[in-house]
Amino acid sequence: MAEILIIGAGGVGRVVVHKCAQEKTFDKITLASRRLSSCQAYQKEVKERYNKDINIAEVNADSVADLITLFRQVKPDIVLNIALPYQDLTIMEACLQTGIHYLDTANYEHPETAKFEYKEQWAYHDRYKEAGIMALLGSGFDPGVTNVFCAYAQKHYFDEIETIDILDCNAGDHGYPFATNFNPEINLREVSANGRYWENGTWIETDPMEIKMVWDYPQIGKKDSYLLYHEEMESLVKHIKGLKRIRFFMTFSQSYLTHMKCLENVGMLGIEEVEHQGCKIIPIQFLKTLLPDPASLGSRTKGKTNIGILAKGKKEGKERTIYIYNVCDHEATYKETLSQAVSYTTGVPAMIGAKMMMQGIWMDKGVFNMEQFDPDPFMEALNQDGLKWFVKEL
Numbered sequence: 001m002a003e004i005l006i007i008g009a010g011g012v013g014r015v016v017v018h019k020c021a022q023e024k025t026f027d028k029i030t031l032a033s034r035r036l037s038s039c040q041a042y043q044k045e046v047k048e049r050y051n052k053d054i055n056i057a058e059v060n061a062d063s064v065a066d067l068i069t070l071f072r073q074v075k076p077d078i079v080l081n082i083a084l085p086y087q088d089l090t091i092m093e094a095c096l097q098t099g100i101h102y103l104d105t106a107n108y109e110h111p112e113t114a115k116f117e118y119k120e121q122w123a124y125h126d127r128y129k130e131a132g133i134m135a136l137l138g139s140g141f142d143p144g145v146t147n148v149f150c151a152y153a154q155k156h157y158f159d160e161i162e163t164i165d166i167l168d169c170n171a172g173d174h175g176y177p178f179a180t181n182f183n184p185e186i187n188l189r190e191v192s193a194n195g196r197y198w199e200n201g202t203w204i205e206t207d208p209m210e211i212k213m214v215w216d217y218p219q220i221g222k223k224d225s226y227l228l229y230h231e232e233m234e235s236l237v238k239h240i241k242g243l244k245r246i247r248f249f250m251t252f253s254q255s256y257l258t259h260m261k262c263l264e265n266v267g268m269l270g271i272e273e274v275e276h277q278g279c280k281i282i283p284i285q286f287l288k289t290l291l292p293d294p295a296s297l298g299s300r301t302k303g304k305t306n307i308g309i310l311a312k313g314k315k316e317g318k319e320r321t322i323y324i325y326n327v328c329d330h331e332a333t334y335k336e337t338l339s340q341a342v343s344y345t346t347g348v349p350a351m352i353g354a355k356m357m358m359q360g361i362w363m364d365k366g367v368f369n370m371e372q373f374d375p376d377p378f379m380e381a382l383n384q385d386g387l388k389w390f391v392k393e394l
Protein backbone atom coordinates (compact mmCIF):
# COMPACT_ATOMS: atom_id res chain seq x y z
CA MET A 1 0.00 0.00 0.00
CA ALA A 2 1.36 3.43 -0.88
CA GLU A 3 0.66 7.11 -0.36
CA ILE A 4 0.65 9.13 -3.56
CA LEU A 5 0.78 12.88 -4.14
CA ILE A 6 -0.47 14.04 -7.55
CA ILE A 7 0.47 17.60 -8.55
CA GLY A 8 -1.68 19.21 -11.28
CA ALA A 9 -5.47 19.19 -11.41
CA GLY A 10 -5.88 19.71 -15.16
CA GLY A 11 -7.15 17.42 -17.93
CA VAL A 12 -4.60 14.64 -17.34
CA GLY A 13 -4.64 15.10 -13.54
CA ARG A 14 -8.35 14.26 -13.53
CA VAL A 15 -7.70 10.87 -15.18
CA VAL A 16 -4.77 10.12 -12.87
CA VAL A 17 -6.84 10.82 -9.77
CA HIS A 18 -9.78 8.72 -11.07
CA LYS A 19 -7.51 5.79 -11.99
CA CYS A 20 -5.56 5.93 -8.71
CA ALA A 21 -8.87 5.90 -6.83
CA GLN A 22 -9.77 2.68 -8.70
CA GLU A 23 -6.44 1.04 -7.81
CA LYS A 24 -5.82 -0.87 -4.56
CA THR A 25 -2.09 -0.01 -4.47
CA PHE A 26 -2.79 3.57 -3.37
CA ASP A 27 -4.39 3.73 0.05
CA LYS A 28 -3.91 7.49 0.52
CA ILE A 29 -4.22 9.98 -2.34
CA THR A 30 -3.51 13.72 -2.20
CA LEU A 31 -4.19 16.01 -5.14
CA ALA A 32 -2.44 19.41 -5.13
CA SER A 33 -2.53 22.18 -7.71
CA ARG A 34 -2.20 25.92 -8.20
CA ARG A 35 -5.92 26.44 -7.57
CA LEU A 36 -7.72 24.61 -4.80
CA SER A 37 -11.03 24.93 -6.71
CA SER A 38 -9.88 22.49 -9.44
CA CYS A 39 -8.82 19.99 -6.74
CA GLN A 40 -12.16 20.36 -4.96
CA ALA A 41 -14.07 19.53 -8.16
CA TYR A 42 -12.10 16.29 -8.69
CA GLN A 43 -12.30 15.42 -4.98
CA LYS A 44 -16.08 15.56 -5.28
CA GLU A 45 -16.11 13.39 -8.42
CA VAL A 46 -13.95 10.74 -6.76
CA LYS A 47 -16.21 10.65 -3.69
CA GLU A 48 -19.33 10.34 -5.85
CA ARG A 49 -17.95 7.70 -8.24
CA TYR A 50 -15.81 5.49 -5.98
CA ASN A 51 -16.93 6.52 -2.48
CA LYS A 52 -13.28 7.31 -1.76
CA ASP A 53 -11.94 10.28 0.23
CA ILE A 54 -8.89 12.04 -1.15
CA ASN A 55 -6.97 14.95 0.37
CA ILE A 56 -6.39 18.18 -1.51
CA ALA A 57 -3.93 21.05 -1.21
CA GLU A 58 -2.90 24.28 -2.91
CA VAL A 59 0.72 24.51 -4.06
CA ASN A 60 2.91 26.66 -6.24
CA ALA A 61 4.99 24.01 -7.96
CA ASP A 62 7.43 26.63 -9.28
CA SER A 63 8.72 27.03 -5.72
CA VAL A 64 11.00 24.31 -4.32
CA ALA A 65 10.45 25.68 -0.79
CA ASP A 66 6.62 25.47 -1.09
CA LEU A 67 6.88 21.96 -2.49
CA ILE A 68 9.14 20.81 0.34
CA THR A 69 6.71 22.20 2.92
CA LEU A 70 3.87 20.29 1.25
CA PHE A 71 5.88 17.05 0.95
CA ARG A 72 6.79 17.23 4.67
CA GLN A 73 3.10 17.62 5.59
CA VAL A 74 1.76 14.92 3.26
CA LYS A 75 4.73 12.48 3.53
CA PRO A 76 3.96 10.65 0.26
CA ASP A 77 5.91 7.62 -1.00
CA ILE A 78 5.80 9.02 -4.54
CA VAL A 79 5.06 12.36 -6.22
CA LEU A 80 3.48 12.44 -9.68
CA ASN A 81 4.16 15.60 -11.65
CA ILE A 82 1.00 16.05 -13.75
CA ALA A 83 1.34 19.85 -13.86
CA LEU A 84 3.43 21.23 -16.72
CA PRO A 85 6.92 20.41 -18.03
CA TYR A 86 8.07 23.79 -16.65
CA GLN A 87 7.74 22.31 -13.14
CA ASP A 88 9.82 19.14 -13.75
CA LEU A 89 13.02 20.49 -12.22
CA THR A 90 11.49 22.17 -9.16
CA ILE A 91 9.51 19.02 -8.32
CA MET A 92 12.52 16.76 -8.96
CA GLU A 93 14.63 18.97 -6.71
CA ALA A 94 12.03 18.94 -3.90
CA CYS A 95 11.77 15.13 -4.19
CA LEU A 96 15.56 14.85 -3.95
CA GLN A 97 15.69 17.04 -0.86
CA THR A 98 12.95 15.05 0.87
CA GLY A 99 13.90 11.55 -0.35
CA ILE A 100 10.68 10.83 -2.28
CA HIS A 101 10.28 8.94 -5.59
CA TYR A 102 9.29 11.02 -8.65
CA LEU A 103 7.34 10.43 -11.89
CA ASP A 104 6.30 12.71 -14.77
CA THR A 105 4.76 12.53 -18.25
CA ALA A 106 6.73 15.13 -20.22
CA ASN A 107 10.35 16.26 -20.25
CA TYR A 108 11.60 19.58 -18.96
CA GLU A 109 10.78 22.52 -21.15
CA HIS A 110 12.47 25.89 -20.85
CA PRO A 111 9.73 28.54 -20.46
CA GLU A 112 11.73 31.15 -22.42
CA THR A 113 12.88 28.96 -25.32
CA ALA A 114 10.56 26.54 -27.10
CA LYS A 115 12.94 23.64 -26.51
CA PHE A 116 12.64 20.41 -24.59
CA GLU A 117 15.32 17.93 -23.72
CA TYR A 118 16.28 15.40 -21.05
CA LYS A 119 19.70 16.90 -20.27
CA GLU A 120 18.76 18.66 -17.04
CA GLN A 121 16.66 15.75 -15.77
CA TRP A 122 19.27 13.10 -16.61
CA ALA A 123 21.78 15.25 -14.70
CA TYR A 124 19.93 14.23 -11.50
CA HIS A 125 20.79 10.53 -11.99
CA ASP A 126 23.76 10.29 -9.63
CA ARG A 127 22.13 12.39 -6.90
CA TYR A 128 18.93 10.30 -7.04
CA LYS A 129 21.06 7.14 -6.93
CA GLU A 130 22.97 8.35 -3.87
CA ALA A 131 19.71 9.34 -2.17
CA GLY A 132 18.31 5.85 -2.90
CA ILE A 133 15.28 7.17 -4.80
CA MET A 134 13.97 6.74 -8.34
CA ALA A 135 12.62 9.10 -11.00
CA LEU A 136 10.60 7.64 -13.87
CA LEU A 137 10.52 10.08 -16.78
CA GLY A 138 7.81 10.33 -19.42
CA SER A 139 5.18 7.88 -18.13
CA GLY A 140 2.37 9.06 -20.41
CA PHE A 141 1.45 7.62 -23.81
CA ASP A 142 3.98 9.35 -26.04
CA PRO A 143 6.40 9.53 -24.34
CA GLY A 144 5.57 6.55 -22.21
CA VAL A 145 3.66 3.67 -23.74
CA THR A 146 5.44 4.24 -27.08
CA ASN A 147 8.78 3.66 -25.27
CA VAL A 148 7.37 0.49 -23.69
CA PHE A 149 6.06 -0.71 -27.10
CA CYS A 150 9.63 -0.28 -28.47
CA ALA A 151 11.12 -2.22 -25.56
CA TYR A 152 8.48 -4.94 -26.02
CA ALA A 153 9.24 -5.18 -29.77
CA GLN A 154 12.95 -5.41 -28.99
CA LYS A 155 12.45 -8.10 -26.33
CA HIS A 156 9.99 -10.35 -28.17
CA TYR A 157 10.20 -9.74 -31.93
CA PHE A 158 13.69 -8.67 -32.99
CA ASP A 159 17.38 -9.41 -32.64
CA GLU A 160 17.92 -5.87 -33.87
CA ILE A 161 15.45 -3.09 -34.68
CA GLU A 162 16.63 -0.98 -37.62
CA THR A 163 13.89 1.62 -37.94
CA ILE A 164 11.02 2.87 -35.80
CA ASP A 165 8.18 5.17 -36.79
CA ILE A 166 5.97 6.36 -33.94
CA LEU A 167 2.48 7.03 -35.31
CA ASP A 168 0.06 9.21 -33.35
CA CYS A 169 -3.46 9.81 -34.61
CA ASN A 170 -6.26 11.63 -32.84
CA ALA A 171 -9.37 11.32 -35.00
CA GLY A 172 -11.59 12.83 -32.30
CA ASP A 173 -14.00 15.65 -33.08
CA HIS A 174 -14.93 18.10 -30.29
CA GLY A 175 -17.06 20.32 -32.52
CA TYR A 176 -15.02 23.50 -31.95
CA PRO A 177 -13.35 25.16 -34.96
CA PHE A 178 -10.04 25.06 -33.05
CA ALA A 179 -8.98 23.61 -29.69
CA THR A 180 -6.06 21.57 -28.40
CA ASN A 181 -6.46 18.27 -26.57
CA PHE A 182 -3.89 19.01 -23.92
CA ASN A 183 -2.41 22.18 -22.48
CA PRO A 184 -2.58 24.62 -25.46
CA GLU A 185 0.69 26.36 -24.69
CA ILE A 186 2.69 23.12 -24.52
CA ASN A 187 0.84 21.63 -27.49
CA LEU A 188 1.21 24.61 -29.84
CA ARG A 189 4.87 25.13 -28.94
CA GLU A 190 5.49 21.48 -29.82
CA VAL A 191 3.69 21.37 -33.16
CA SER A 192 4.83 24.75 -34.49
CA ALA A 193 8.52 23.95 -33.92
CA ASN A 194 10.85 22.58 -36.61
CA GLY A 195 10.61 18.84 -37.21
CA ARG A 196 13.56 16.58 -36.39
CA TYR A 197 14.36 12.91 -36.83
CA TRP A 198 17.38 10.72 -36.20
CA GLU A 199 19.21 8.76 -38.88
CA ASN A 200 22.59 7.01 -38.81
CA GLY A 201 23.69 8.75 -35.63
CA THR A 202 22.68 12.33 -36.47
CA TRP A 203 19.62 14.52 -36.01
CA ILE A 204 18.15 15.88 -39.24
CA GLU A 205 16.06 19.04 -38.98
CA THR A 206 13.07 19.83 -41.21
CA ASP A 207 10.74 22.80 -41.54
CA PRO A 208 7.51 22.47 -39.51
CA MET A 209 5.17 19.97 -41.27
CA GLU A 210 7.63 19.60 -44.19
CA ILE A 211 7.43 15.79 -44.29
CA LYS A 212 4.02 14.20 -44.69
CA MET A 213 2.89 10.62 -45.19
CA VAL A 214 -0.44 8.88 -45.24
CA TRP A 215 -0.94 6.01 -42.78
CA ASP A 216 -3.94 3.71 -42.60
CA TYR A 217 -4.76 3.66 -38.86
CA PRO A 218 -6.75 0.56 -37.80
CA GLN A 219 -10.36 1.41 -36.74
CA ILE A 220 -9.88 4.96 -38.09
CA GLY A 221 -8.68 4.90 -41.72
CA LYS A 222 -6.15 6.81 -43.80
CA LYS A 223 -4.89 10.09 -42.34
CA ASP A 224 -2.27 12.69 -43.29
CA SER A 225 0.55 12.32 -40.77
CA TYR A 226 3.28 14.93 -40.31
CA LEU A 227 6.81 14.50 -39.05
CA LEU A 228 7.45 16.26 -35.72
CA TYR A 229 10.22 16.17 -33.17
CA HIS A 230 9.06 14.28 -30.09
CA GLU A 231 10.95 13.74 -26.86
CA GLU A 232 10.87 9.94 -26.57
CA MET A 233 13.21 9.72 -29.55
CA GLU A 234 16.01 11.26 -27.46
CA SER A 235 16.05 8.34 -25.01
CA LEU A 236 15.11 5.61 -27.49
CA VAL A 237 18.18 6.28 -29.67
CA LYS A 238 20.28 5.53 -26.58
CA HIS A 239 18.50 2.36 -25.55
CA ILE A 240 17.27 0.48 -28.64
CA LYS A 241 19.90 -1.85 -30.07
CA GLY A 242 21.03 -1.39 -33.67
CA LEU A 243 18.66 1.49 -34.40
CA LYS A 244 19.43 3.29 -37.67
CA ARG A 245 16.47 5.65 -37.90
CA ILE A 246 13.62 6.88 -35.73
CA ARG A 247 10.85 9.29 -36.69
CA PHE A 248 7.63 10.56 -35.11
CA PHE A 249 4.43 11.34 -37.03
CA MET A 250 1.23 12.98 -35.83
CA THR A 251 -2.05 13.53 -37.69
CA PHE A 252 -3.51 17.00 -38.18
CA SER A 253 -6.57 18.04 -40.13
CA GLN A 254 -6.21 20.73 -42.78
CA SER A 255 -8.44 22.99 -40.68
CA TYR A 256 -6.16 22.64 -37.61
CA LEU A 257 -3.09 23.45 -39.71
CA THR A 258 -4.76 26.49 -41.30
CA HIS A 259 -5.82 27.86 -37.89
CA MET A 260 -2.34 27.28 -36.51
CA LYS A 261 -0.67 29.01 -39.47
CA CYS A 262 -2.95 32.06 -39.13
CA LEU A 263 -2.27 32.28 -35.38
CA GLU A 264 1.44 31.98 -36.02
CA ASN A 265 1.38 34.58 -38.81
CA VAL A 266 -0.30 37.17 -36.58
CA GLY A 267 2.09 36.50 -33.69
CA MET A 268 -0.33 34.68 -31.37
CA LEU A 269 2.09 31.78 -30.81
CA GLY A 270 4.80 34.16 -29.55
CA ILE A 271 6.49 33.33 -26.24
CA GLU A 272 8.12 36.74 -25.75
CA GLU A 273 6.39 39.40 -23.63
CA VAL A 274 4.62 42.19 -25.56
CA GLU A 275 3.16 45.47 -24.28
CA HIS A 276 -0.63 45.74 -24.67
CA GLN A 277 -2.39 48.89 -23.46
CA GLY A 278 -0.06 49.29 -20.50
CA CYS A 279 -0.03 45.56 -19.60
CA LYS A 280 2.62 43.02 -20.45
CA ILE A 281 1.28 39.82 -22.00
CA ILE A 282 2.76 36.69 -23.54
CA PRO A 283 0.72 36.04 -26.71
CA ILE A 284 0.58 32.23 -26.42
CA GLN A 285 -0.56 32.50 -22.78
CA PHE A 286 -3.30 34.96 -23.79
CA LEU A 287 -4.34 32.52 -26.53
CA LYS A 288 -4.61 29.76 -23.89
CA THR A 289 -7.10 31.97 -22.03
CA LEU A 290 -9.23 32.26 -25.18
CA LEU A 291 -9.16 28.61 -26.24
CA PRO A 292 -11.43 25.93 -24.77
CA ASP A 293 -9.98 24.29 -21.66
CA PRO A 294 -8.84 20.78 -22.75
CA ALA A 295 -10.33 19.40 -19.51
CA SER A 296 -13.76 20.57 -20.74
CA LEU A 297 -13.64 18.74 -24.10
CA GLY A 298 -14.55 15.30 -22.75
CA SER A 299 -18.32 15.56 -22.94
CA ARG A 300 -18.27 16.79 -26.57
CA THR A 301 -15.54 14.66 -28.15
CA LYS A 302 -16.45 11.74 -30.40
CA GLY A 303 -14.17 9.38 -32.32
CA LYS A 304 -10.98 7.53 -31.52
CA THR A 305 -7.26 7.87 -31.02
CA ASN A 306 -4.76 5.36 -32.35
CA ILE A 307 -1.13 5.56 -31.22
CA GLY A 308 1.50 2.97 -31.97
CA ILE A 309 4.92 2.09 -33.27
CA LEU A 310 6.00 0.53 -36.55
CA ALA A 311 9.28 -1.31 -36.08
CA LYS A 312 11.38 -2.91 -38.82
CA GLY A 313 14.41 -5.10 -38.27
CA LYS A 314 15.71 -8.64 -38.27
CA LYS A 315 14.99 -11.80 -36.31
CA GLU A 316 17.25 -14.82 -36.91
CA GLY A 317 18.50 -13.22 -40.12
CA LYS A 318 15.00 -12.59 -41.57
CA GLU A 319 13.44 -9.15 -42.22
CA ARG A 320 10.43 -8.39 -40.04
CA THR A 321 7.91 -5.54 -39.60
CA ILE A 322 5.81 -5.26 -36.45
CA TYR A 323 3.08 -2.73 -35.68
CA ILE A 324 1.99 -2.36 -32.04
CA TYR A 325 -0.85 0.02 -31.29
CA ASN A 326 -3.70 1.02 -29.01
CA VAL A 327 -7.08 2.39 -30.03
CA CYS A 328 -8.96 4.51 -27.52
CA ASP A 329 -12.52 5.79 -27.82
CA HIS A 330 -13.23 9.34 -26.59
CA GLU A 331 -16.82 8.60 -25.54
CA ALA A 332 -15.83 5.46 -23.62
CA THR A 333 -13.10 7.29 -21.70
CA TYR A 334 -15.54 10.09 -20.87
CA LYS A 335 -17.97 7.56 -19.48
CA GLU A 336 -15.29 6.08 -17.24
CA THR A 337 -13.35 9.18 -16.09
CA LEU A 338 -15.21 12.27 -17.41
CA SER A 339 -12.22 12.92 -19.72
CA GLN A 340 -11.44 12.73 -23.43
CA ALA A 341 -9.07 10.07 -24.76
CA VAL A 342 -5.94 12.25 -25.03
CA SER A 343 -6.05 12.92 -21.28
CA TYR A 344 -7.00 9.28 -20.65
CA THR A 345 -4.16 7.79 -22.72
CA THR A 346 -1.73 9.99 -20.75
CA GLY A 347 -3.23 9.56 -17.28
CA VAL A 348 -3.59 5.77 -17.31
CA PRO A 349 0.14 5.12 -17.99
CA ALA A 350 1.03 7.66 -15.29
CA MET A 351 -0.99 5.65 -12.78
CA ILE A 352 0.50 2.36 -14.08
CA GLY A 353 4.07 3.73 -13.83
CA ALA A 354 3.42 4.72 -10.20
CA LYS A 355 1.88 1.30 -9.53
CA MET A 356 4.91 -0.49 -11.05
CA MET A 357 7.21 1.55 -8.81
CA MET A 358 5.18 1.19 -5.62
CA GLN A 359 4.81 -2.57 -6.12
CA GLY A 360 8.59 -2.79 -6.55
CA ILE A 361 8.19 -4.27 -10.07
CA TRP A 362 9.96 -1.30 -11.65
CA MET A 363 12.25 -0.02 -8.92
CA ASP A 364 15.86 1.11 -9.06
CA LYS A 365 17.94 4.01 -7.80
CA GLY A 366 18.47 6.92 -10.19
CA VAL A 367 16.68 8.57 -13.13
CA PHE A 368 15.19 6.31 -15.80
CA ASN A 369 13.23 6.31 -19.03
CA MET A 370 10.46 3.80 -19.60
CA GLU A 371 12.28 1.51 -22.07
CA GLN A 372 14.96 0.75 -19.46
CA PHE A 373 12.62 -1.59 -17.54
CA ASP A 374 11.08 -4.96 -18.42
CA PRO A 375 8.10 -4.05 -20.64
CA ASP A 376 6.05 -7.19 -19.90
CA PRO A 377 4.38 -6.22 -16.58
CA PHE A 378 3.58 -2.74 -17.90
CA MET A 379 2.07 -4.21 -21.10
CA GLU A 380 -0.06 -6.55 -19.00
CA ALA A 381 -1.24 -3.64 -16.84
CA LEU A 382 -2.20 -1.63 -19.95
CA ASN A 383 -4.62 -4.39 -20.96
CA GLN A 384 -6.10 -4.56 -17.46
CA ASP A 385 -6.35 -0.83 -16.83
CA GLY A 386 -8.16 0.32 -19.99
CA LEU A 387 -5.55 0.61 -22.77
CA LYS A 388 -5.77 -2.65 -24.72
CA TRP A 389 -3.08 -3.06 -27.35
CA PHE A 390 -2.64 -5.11 -30.51
CA VAL A 391 0.37 -6.50 -32.38
CA LYS A 392 0.26 -6.96 -36.17
CA GLU A 393 2.96 -8.60 -38.26
CA LEU A 394 3.03 -6.71 -41.59
Ligand code: NDP
Residues within 6 Å of the ligand: 007, 008, 009, 010, 011, 012, 013, 032, 033, 034, 035, 038, 059, 060, 061, 062, 082, 083, 084, 085, 087, 105, 106, 138, 139, 140, 141, 142, 143, 144, 181, 182, 183, 184, 186, 294, 295, 342, 345, 346
Ligand atom coordinates in the same frame (compact mmCIF):
# COMPACT_ATOMS: atom_id res chain seq x y z
P1 NDP B 1 -3.54 21.30 -18.04
O1 NDP B 1 -3.11 22.66 -18.41
O2 NDP B 1 -4.95 20.88 -18.29
O3 NDP B 1 -3.26 21.03 -16.49
C1 NDP B 1 -2.09 21.43 -15.84
C2 NDP B 1 -2.44 21.58 -14.36
O4 NDP B 1 -1.26 21.93 -13.66
C3 NDP B 1 -3.46 22.68 -14.11
O5 NDP B 1 -4.38 22.24 -13.13
C4 NDP B 1 -2.61 23.82 -13.57
O6 NDP B 1 -3.26 24.67 -12.68
C5 NDP B 1 -1.53 23.06 -12.85
N1 NDP B 1 -0.34 23.89 -12.74
C6 NDP B 1 0.28 24.59 -13.72
N2 NDP B 1 1.31 25.28 -13.22
C7 NDP B 1 1.34 25.01 -11.89
C8 NDP B 1 2.15 25.43 -10.82
N3 NDP B 1 3.18 26.27 -11.01
N4 NDP B 1 1.88 24.98 -9.58
C9 NDP B 1 0.86 24.12 -9.37
N5 NDP B 1 0.04 23.69 -10.33
C10 NDP B 1 0.28 24.13 -11.58
O7 NDP B 1 -2.53 20.30 -18.76
P2 NDP B 1 -2.80 18.77 -19.14
O8 NDP B 1 -3.49 18.12 -18.00
O9 NDP B 1 -3.37 18.72 -20.49
O10 NDP B 1 -1.29 18.22 -19.23
C11 NDP B 1 -0.59 17.85 -18.05
C12 NDP B 1 0.80 17.33 -18.42
O11 NDP B 1 0.68 16.17 -19.23
C13 NDP B 1 1.64 18.32 -19.22
O12 NDP B 1 2.95 18.26 -18.73
C14 NDP B 1 1.61 17.76 -20.63
O13 NDP B 1 2.77 18.10 -21.36
C15 NDP B 1 1.59 16.27 -20.32
N6 NDP B 1 1.09 15.44 -21.41
C16 NDP B 1 1.82 14.30 -21.72
C17 NDP B 1 1.39 13.47 -22.74
C18 NDP B 1 2.07 12.17 -22.99
O14 NDP B 1 1.53 11.32 -23.71
N7 NDP B 1 3.23 11.90 -22.43
C19 NDP B 1 0.22 13.81 -23.58
C20 NDP B 1 -0.52 14.96 -23.11
C21 NDP B 1 -0.06 15.76 -22.08
P3 NDP B 1 -4.33 25.76 -13.19
O15 NDP B 1 -5.59 24.94 -13.37
O16 NDP B 1 -4.41 26.71 -12.08
O17 NDP B 1 -3.80 26.34 -14.47
